[in-house]
Amino acid sequence: MHGSILKVGICQLRTTYDIEKNMSRAIEMTSDAARLGADIVALPEMFLCPYEPDHIKKSMAFASRALEGLRKSALEHGIYIVAGSLPYTRHGGKPFNRSFVFDTGGRVVCFHDKLHLFDCEPPGGPVVRESDIIKEGHHLDTFMTPWGMAAVIVCYDIRFTPLLQLLADRGVVLLFVPAAFSITTGRAHWEMLVRLRAVEIQGFVVGIQPAYDPGLKYVPWGHSIVANPWGDVLMDAGKEEVVEVVDIDMEDAGRIRGSFPLLDHRRLDLYSTEWRDN
């Protein structure tokens, strides 16, 4: 039996240029989180390496081993693992930026390929052209957990509000967002995005970032955050590498939906957000 309290584990990994080391560290951190009592443990976007094209390409060769290690960790500890994201391709060619979700039996219950690729020059940089090395996804999925309906989207996806409307329509109350916001976009928008998306879906949003490291070319912002349905920050992991476990009370979603019924107040007689089934 599961109550309404879910213990979410955040692995704010410090990615280095040693892919082998990042892989071991990521798997180890999921075990650490499990030992701290976590029910669901999450990793950041592209946890195998810094968010830099050459390293992402190199990390492709490690994807299978990393997934196998995380599968075993999920099974061994009886936890869900939201495996951040990694470059994934079945038949060669450009990979997806894919997040896998393992359940307590080590089964893949969901995956998400990043839908919106970050081809941007934020004011203050750095310039990124993700589409040079990554293929965009084409589907949007959810997965049921003992604590409620959940989903994963990746990083830049969080900026696109139609996705959030669609996920809310599908009953999502727990949204994981593995990300790698830089110090520029992180400082400017990260906290607002996580908090306000939680308000909008009337659920919990778990944003997982790599640790800050000024020695990298692409410097991550850190600050993994968990926000409740009122947009309060339940946990901010700060800048350094850390494993954090946070209690969230899933009943808060029902409470806020009762007293502040934002989703019910939508004027679906006037507008709609539709997923085009291709």
Next chain:
Amino acid sequence: MHGSILKVGICQLRTTYDIEKNMSRAIEMTSDAARLGADIVALPEMFLCPYEPDHIKKSMAFASRALEGLRKSALEHGIYIVAGSLPYTRHGGKPFNRSFVFDTGGRVVCFHDKLHLFDCEPPGGPVVRESDIIKEGHHLDTFMTPWGMAAVIVCYDIRFTPLLQLLADRGVVLLFVPAAFSITTGRAHWEMLVRLRAVEIQGFVVGIQPAYDPGLKYVPWGHSIVANPWGDVLMDAGKEEVVEVVDIDMEDAGRIRGSFPLLDHRRLDLYSTEWRDN
């Protein structure tokens, strides 16, 4: 000829229980803003009275005179006026919560009836049942200005992201949001909402609130805010009654759309937001 610099005037009126006085003060503040050089001047939601049902009902009798005074002010000073909102009905019965926009010739170029009525109990109160006294709107409009395409939505409307997607689709780069967030919802969400909506539409958002007044039953948060397309706060009016004029450079919208093309990155092959023409 107009350059790309628009001077936006904010009238953060302190509403009292004296409707006649609020009306005169509102008109006077638009003149003050014009004298400070404003091109477009905006008032808060329900500027004729505190946001309380009995007073809103009483204020209906003043709507025509208030609009006539603002029309004259627009014409006299050659400014646009976004006339916050007031209760408006043509044929009796429940009024709309309507915002009128006057152009420099005193013509009504747009109006907006609040689409989402605030029937909520925010954590910490106060409880509001707007639908008891207000009729919900049914249309969404825009108006062209010499500085670009503009629109008005009212208060609670800002929480509903499909509206923002639709307005962005219609080319809106300048969005006015007359509002009356309370100290509860104001503290929790107001600044995030104004800033993030500006990021999402890649334009400017002007949020106009009544001044804070702890002597009122419904205590407004104050803090009228102007945010640029990167979500920076260009002006925060604080708590007290004040007229502020802010320079905004409309070319910032084009610049950000060039380097950080969020609207172009939308996956319109996968999802869409549609307005249902009734």
